[in-house]
Amino acid sequence: MGKVVLVTGVARQLGAQFAERIRHEPGVDLVVGVDVLPPRPTFPSGPRPSVSGRPLADYVFAPVDLRRPAIARVLAEHAVDTVVHLNVSGTNPGAPGRATVKEINVIGSMQLLGACQQSAQVRRLVVKSTTGVYGSTSRDPAVFAERTQPKTLPPGGFAKDAAEVEGYVRGFARRRPDVAVTVLRFANLVGPVSDTPLAEYFALPVLPTVLGYDPRLQFVHEDDAVEVLRLAAIDPAPGTKQQAFDRAGTFNVAGEGVLLLSQCARRLGRPTLPMLRPALGWAAALAKQSRVSDFSPEQIDLLTHGRVVDTTALREVFGYRPSFTTPEAFADFAAGQRGGLLPPERLAAVTDRLAALLNRDPQPRDRHDRS
Structure with missing residues (x-):
């Protein structure tokens, strides 16, 4: 009997991609997808198809609301030994409002952890979190x-949900020391088919920004995210180099390097609209009401102060170096976007020209004056 992997949040892009990827893993016998809505595309269950001569694991979709105790029955019915919890997110396809999203994130995670604690078969737990738990303030390092403690705990939103879920996961790890627990704090996910709130922001024809701020941002490509999740979910083969790495613990996951928000706008070919922060808050509320973009207060904080995380532990302890740097991941995302109002080359030339004019010395000097 091979591994049985349960994946929550398969209605979202990342969950669907990971569920399909883990089916190709040797030694995985069954993948159980859990969500309120079915994934798109729906993966076939039943007889295993074959790819390159390698049989794929069976796939079963269980329509379960994690806020309900039924998740314990799913774990027992399929003898699940590995749980990959991807249903902690800023938005949810089956949730009409913020209150419901919070219930799914926090209450759903509590129910899942309770079911895992009662299950004698579960031996590995992987939880998707976010670098948003560190917050974004002017006093940040x-x-x-x-191990860095945030200067200010997230006041609300997805970041606060993730911080609460991490607290419950740490409690679970203390009660079940026999279970290998891995928490992955992902930077902003991007890719050709990203469905995150920040991806919606970058899809706007004009990017509203906070006047006087140009934050540093980090990104992780969705392919790297899927690969990190895969490595966290599998058991290293005996005698391989991976056995030297302990993949239990908490790890930051981000592509190397950073981008300024202004650089992101230039790569997309989209003009920016600098606004006073209160005005940006009003614009964000209007965008959310009109369902143009889910512009949360924590996203405004990120677009004001930015956030950069250290990924040394990911490379040296977990044993993985992302294939995409932050600029490369964003470039792949930008390639899949509709063209901006201005070509990137023209927008860059105009921006550079304006900067040169603003920095020009208004007092003419003698050519021989070198002082």
Whole structure:
């Protein structure tokens, strides 16, 4: 009997991609997808198809609301030994409002952890979190490591949900020391088919920004995110190099390097609209009401102060170096977007020309004056 992997949040893009990827993993016998809505595309269950001569694991979709105790029955029915919890997110396809999203994130995670605690078969737990748990304030350090405590705890939104879920996960790890627990704090996910709130922001024809701020941002490509999740979910083969790495623990996941928000706008070919922060808050509320973009207060904080995390533990302890740097991940995302109002080359030339004019010395000097 091979591994049985349960994946929550398969109605979202990342969950669907991971569920399909883990089916190709040797030694995985069954993948159980859990969500309120079915994934798109729906993966076939029943007889295993074959790809390159390698049989794929069976796939079963269980329509379960994690806020209900039924998740314990699913774990027992399929003898699940590995749980990959991807249903902690800023938005949810089956949730009409913020209150419901919070219930799914926090209450749903509590129910899942309770079911895992009662299950004798579960031996590995992987939880998707976010670097948003560090917050974004003017008093933050230049770089956050996993042990860095935030200056101010997230006041609300997805970041606060993730911080609460991490607290419950730490409690579970203390009660079940026999279970290998991995928490992955992802930077902003991007890719050709990203469905995150920040991806919606970058899809706007004009990007509203906070006047006087140009934050540093980090991104992780969705392919790297899927690969990190895969490595966290599998058991290293005996005698391989991976056995030297302990993949239990908490890890920051981000592509190397950073981008300024202004650089992101230029790569997209989209003009920016600098606004006073209160005005941006009003614009965000209007965009959310009109369902143009889910512009949360924590996203405004990110677009004001930015956030950069240290990924040394991901490379040296977990044993993985992302294939995409932050600029490369964003470039792949930008390639899949509709063209901006201005071509990137023209927008860059105009921006550079304006900067040169603003920095020009208004007092003419004698050519021989070198003082």
